[in-house]
Amino acid sequence: METSLNNSTIxxxxxxxxxxxxxxxLGLCPLLAVTGSMINGLxxxxxxxxxxxxxxxxxxxxxxxxxxxxxxxxxxxxxxxFVTNVQLLxxxxxxELYLVLGIFIPLIVTNCAIIGRAEAFASKNKLLxxxxxxxxxxxxxxxxxxxxxxxxxxxxxxxxxDGAHLLFGEWAKDLTMHFYLTEQKFLLAILPPxxxxxxxxxxxxxxxxxx
Amino acid sequence: MPNLNSNERKLNSLSMKRSIFRNGMILGLxxxxxxxxxxxxxxxxxxxxxxxxxxxxxxQLTQMVPSEHYDNEVYLDCITVNDLNLxxxxxxxxxxxxxxxxxxxxxxxxxxxxxxxxxxxxxxxxVSSHGKILGANILTHQETPGLGDKIERxxxxxxxxxxxxxxxxxxxxKWQVKKDGGQFDGLxxxxxTPRAVVKAIYNTLLYIESHQQNLFNQVSNCSLPKDSNSxx
Numbered sequence: 001m002e003t004s005l006n007n008s009t010i011x012x013x014x015x016x017x018x019x020x021x022x023x024x025x026l027g028l029c030p031l032l033a034v035t036g037s038m039i040n041g042l043x044x045x046x047x048x049x050x051x052x053x054x055x056x057x058x059x060x061x062x063x064x065x066x067x068x069x070x071x072x073x074x075x076x077x078x079x080x081x082f083v084t085n086v087q088l089l090x091x092x093x094x095x096e097l098y099l100v101l102g103i104f105i106p107l108i109v110t111n112c113a114i115i116g117r118a119e120a121f122a123s124k125n126k127l128l129x130x131x132x133x134x135x136x137x138x139x140x141x142x143x144x145x146x147x148x149x150x151x152x153x154x155x156x157x158x159x160x161x162d163g164a165h166l167l168f169g170e171w172a173k174d175l176t177m178h179f180y181l182t183e184q185k186f187l188l189a190i191l192p193p194x195x196x197x198x199x200x201x202x203x204x205x206x207x208x209x210x211x
Numbered sequence: 212m213p214n215l216n217s218n219e220r221k222l223n224s225l226s227m228k229r230s231i232f233r234n235g236m237i238l239g240l241x242x243x244x245x246x247x248x249x250x251x252x253x254x255x256x257x258x259x260x261x262x263x264x265x266x267x268x269x270x271q272l273t274q275m276v277p278s279e280h281y282d283n284e285v286y287l288d289c290i291t292v293n294d295l296n297l298x299x300x301x302x303x304x305x306x307x308x309x310x311x312x313x314x315x316x317x318x319x320x321x322x323x324x325x326x327x328x329x330x331x332x333x334x335x336x337x338v339s340s341h342g343k344i345l346g347a348n349i350l351t352h353q354e355t356p357g358l359g360d361k362i363e364r365x366x367x368x369x370x371x372x373x374x375x376x377x378x379x380x381x382x383x384x385k386w387q388v389k390k391d392g393g394q395f396d397g398l399x400x401x402x403x404t405p406r407a408v409v410k411a412i413y414n415t416l417l418y419i420e421s422h423q424q425n426l427f428n429q430v431s432n433c434s435l436p437k438d439s440n441s442x443x
Contacts, residue, residue, distance in 0.1 A: 066237075067233070067234050067237060069230075069234055070234045070237065070238050073238060074237075074238065074241050077241055077242060077245050078241070078245060080245070081245035081246070081248055081249055084249050084252075085248060085249060085252045088249075088252045088253060088256045088260070089252060089256060091256065091260050091263070092255075092256035092259040092260045092263065093256075093259070095263040095266075095267065099267070156357065157357055185357040185358070185400075187355070187357060187358070190357045191355075
């Protein structure tokens, strides 16, 4: 069964109508764990998008050679090997970036959104739509991560874009915005409960707009 | 149960067997290909990764000790040591030796504070040959974001208060946070983390004091640094 959707609809699905985090509620484990700040969210988002696009392309390319009964173990194997390879390559060739994103990469393996897209989309569709789907879902996921990160960071410690220099280099130190200074941080927002509450608010907000 | 005659039954189990066999082979093939790819990438990137780790070690070192103070290749000049009581871990710790024109200049030793608020804290301390702390760095930790994580160099300058101190300079009972009667600042909202780090650094100095000459003279036996991320 191939979808007859055009590419822009597929992309929009990923961003909004069928957003990974807000609608499908997939990939929550890494999402809740790392969104303590906006930059962390962006970091995980970039890494996830990269893996999602790669795994969608691979699955789509070989979809006709995979027997239906054993597709899931094959997807798992493909994704695990893809993630490991990405980790090794980043470690070797972009070491600085690896130090920042490295901690997120093992988290991607636990992200069921990746296998979800392989199963629900890439295994049934041609190369280009699968690529667009991976990109759209990835960017949609990234945006939610950043929003949630920004929210928790703002409520928890009164800044936005704290630690931007870790991702973009020294010049980005000036990007950090301080809204209020506090010695005693609002821990509820920074620790995991803040992630649940923030995500709940985001989902409610999205549903409100959609309806 | 549908009523199958024996022929049909035989045929069914035969085709079942065949499909299991076929799928097993395909799965095995995929496993081999994906493992093979990882092996290839690993072989291709192994040396490059080892080199990057060395470089980052040197960078970390230069954060604590300016590189003009020593002239040897530090990451090739190192030994492993082990002391559960003073270095806080059953695992081997590393000692990198910095020398200048053959004279002992300083050591960088990795150590562990086993009693952090959320598990162990890996620390590197650079100590001069006279027992003075040149600098300290937190390698890995899981302390509470926003509170205990201020021990990190890039989050606050809490760690810099150790610079320049030595055992001679400060009595035993001053090696504590102010709350406990010592001379070190604590961190607001985090009592346990600073306590653990101060104790670990003090113990490290004790260790170095009692092994000083050995640490500098022992023949280097760990030419390549272990992947600092693997222990995590």
